[in-house]
């Protein structure tokens with residue numbers, strides 16, 4: 001049942017091209033028109049939405065953070081992302097024009113379920129993005145968009161994360177379609193780019209030997225930092241979470257722009273730092289800014305491990321190791337840049353002799369508050 005792999009986690013990392021492809025499957029027609037009839041909420045109701053709040057925990061909350069960049073850009077609707085367990089303890093502002101997007105792999109996370117119930121009491125519409133058919137959160141939600149990642153057994157979430165991100169893209173494009181924010185042609189182009197992602201994830205998987213090797217070599221490491229910017233920021237947080245969960249290593253993800261505001265004080269000789277570099281073809285010179293962050297930390301002795309887009313030669317001079325992922329539009333990049341970080345954490349934890357499927361102190365679904 002592990003499909004020839006040593007662990008469910010490895011299998012699930014390798015299932016990711018399929019998980020993304022299956023989540024896209026049958027949800028748009030040949031003209032690029034999204035057909036999310038399964039949602040159970042009418043386009044009219046969705047047209048009136050003036051704010052989206054994503055509620056989730058852990059990895060699912062990082063999927064929400066990625067979604068914020070995409071949905072705000074495509075739909076011009078403000079998106080807030082909040083940890084479910086913080087939400088109902090702070091008098092949040094939600095009403096009938098707020099769309100709550102509850103993201104949960106299991107559909108049973110108590111913190112998220114309680115947040116959903118609270119939001120419904122306030123009159124908000126709740127849409128669940130969930131990987132488990134018929135679980136409690138989608139049953140209580142007004143609308144559901146299922147991720148089709150297949151059962152996720154390993155405690156650390158991998159393929160569900162990529163499927164969640166994919167589902168939020170579909171939701172964003174659907175909202176853009178029904179609200180007329182984008183021309184159908186643009187939506188079609190983005191869907192075409194998304195359709196190419198599974199093969200690109202496969203390319204990342206096929207070229208993952210060097211990142212596994214690095215994971216093995218770094219088994220003695222006691223602290224790893226992760227930097228990212230724009231959609232690379234939640235990816236950095238996710239990379240750090242995987243390492244904490246699986247390898248019991250102190251790991252932190254930071255927004256690269258925040259470095260000077262504190263975290264750079266942590267950099268000393270030999271400190272490993274992963275940097276998720278935005279595409280050089282992207283907007284706002286973010287690429288140049290992150291490359292200069294790499295220079296800054298390198299100058300202070302950091303061991304820089306860079307995830308960059310194929311063809312990005314500018315990073316080579318400052319990186320101890322570079323892992324290239326195929327070219328893709330910036331907003332879709334998390335579907336590729338996350339994968340090496342998952343593989344790294346899995347390899348490092350395996351090298352330490354830990355059970356990557358059942359890390360200590362953790363449960364697959366957290367059904368208590």
Ligand code: M6R
Pocket residue numbers: 057058059060103104105106107108109112155156157158245362364365366
């Ligand atoms: O089932 P859920 O998506 O609601 O679970 C949320 C978190 O508990 C979950 O993502 C957790 O952080 C994972 N262990 C991450 O790998």
